[in-house]
Amino acid sequence: MSTVRASQAAAPSEYDRGFFGHPRGLSTLFFTEMWERFSYYGMRALLILFMTAAPAAGGLGFDVGTAGAVYGLYTSMVYLTSLPGGWIADRLIGQRRAVLWGGIVIASGHFSMAYPSLATFYLGLVLIVIGTGLLKGNVSVIVGRLYGPHDHRRDAGFSIFYMGINLGAFISPLVCGYLGQRVNWHAGFAAAGVGMVLGVVQYVLGSRYLGEAGLYPVPAASPASAQRLNRRVRIWGGVATGLVLVLALGIYTGALPIDAKQIADAAGYLLLLTTVVFFAWLFLAGDWTPAERKRLFAIGVFFLAAALFWSEFEQAGSTLNLFADRSTRNSILGWDFPSSWYQSVNSLFIIALAPVFAWIWVRLGRREPSSPTKFSFGLLMVGAGFAAMMVAAGLSADGTKVSPNWLIVTYLLHTVGELSLSPVGLSAMTKLAPVRVGSLMMGVWFLGASVGNFIGGRLASFYETWPLFNLFAAVAAFGIGAGLVMLALAGPIKRLMGEVH
Secondary structure, eight states, X not given: OOHHHHHHHHOOOTTOOTBTTBOTHHHHHHHHHHHHHHHHHHHHHHHHHHHHSOGGGTSOOOOHHHHHHHHHHHHHHHHHTHHHHHHHIIIIIHHHHHHHHHHHHHHHHHHHHTSOSHHHHHHHHHHHHHHHHHHHHHHHHHHHTTSOTTOTTHHHHHHHHHHHHHHHHHHHIIIIIHIIIIIOHHXXXXXXXXXXXXXXXXXXXXXXXXXXXXXSOOOOSSHHHHHHHHHHHHHHHHHHHHHHHHHHHHHHHTSSOOOHHHHHHHHHHHHHHHHHHHHHHHHHTSOOOHHHHHHHHHHHHHHHHHHHXXXXXXXXXXXXHHHHHHHXXXXXXXXXXXXXXXXXXXXXXXXXXXXXXXXXXXHHGGGOOOHHHHHHHHHHHHXXXXXXXXXXXXXXXXXXXXXXXXXXXXXHHHHHHHHHHHHHHHHHHHHHSOGGGHHHHHHHHHHHHHHHHHHHHHHHTTTTTSOHHHHHHHHHHHHHHHHHHHHHXXXXXXXXXXXXX
């Protein structure tokens, strides 16, 4: 493929306003991500509850320590695989094909979990991890390529896209959560699979609106480079597949006496090593211009802030989910509802507030706060949410079930923080990243989410061993402290970003 064709693949139409003033292709990606998030959050709403439920109730009977370790491992790997997923899209198949194959693999994973056995449970988690790695980062890259480099609609477009994410995340706990907790756990997992199938069908039918955005990988520098790349992919891909199969067979047969917590511990060290090695390569091995190198430092700061934010925010599916199930009065006017339904509250607030935030950013124009300032506000809000949970934990210390309003207030504060940080971070990555590694740099954003999810899952392991007041107090202090530090550094970070605003 020629360089000219590659540039055309990324060229947006600045006059396309077919979807609420935005490119028509945004609607295709909006609904693709909506159904993917339906499948992910529908299953996630049930995951830790299913693992800790007694076998007599259809669950796995894990203790909270083991369940928290598995939960943290799974949710972190979902985002970590965005790094190889981005590389595969950049170098081998393009973002468009990566999203398609990712959706198919995700659906297979959910249907695997619909079968009641421990082996198919773990197989399903692995398939969802692989599929999400191919889909999640790459669909966001395609969104960015619908806009020109100076198109002022970009941040607003990502906010609309983010509303699509949360439309799926709002519906899914209501459907999958009800089926899982009131009918059968595996019916809830199957419903998540159906949602992903609908997303794949919609993506294929609506792909004509995307033009050539994300259709082709980055061309190799020469035919010899392409041959070397293909050879390395075959060798290392075969080695990795073989190791995974040997490990899985050894665990299944009992030849390798490794339990889930040991795997999670090892994955934590792997995650730390991956982060250190990746950033070392990023700063030392790349042939970057001085302007690009400064932007990479800004990306590094945003990575740390995002990791801290997600380590707190993503406890929605772990510590806050357990608090909802065990310590909250789950009834309104005498009507009882499943505890998993609280997982829809954040998304409901997103749907209500995302258009407001999108309007605010456009309305402010040149007076819009910088990305570092928005990040600091997001960290302050997520910390404030856990400050509210400190009060709820104190009220429930004697076994009293507290009002649902405590969780609702917490999710409101977290939502305000999320809207200040997450869509802004996605947009900043597409603007700061060098074009030749666009998908890989989007993987950096999801690597931050991976680290945060792992930490958040491991914090859930202390749910039964620490006083809840102390646990929530520590989390609140870290969030608020990090927000204040980020605010103090906003000026220097903005200078590192150069002309990117």
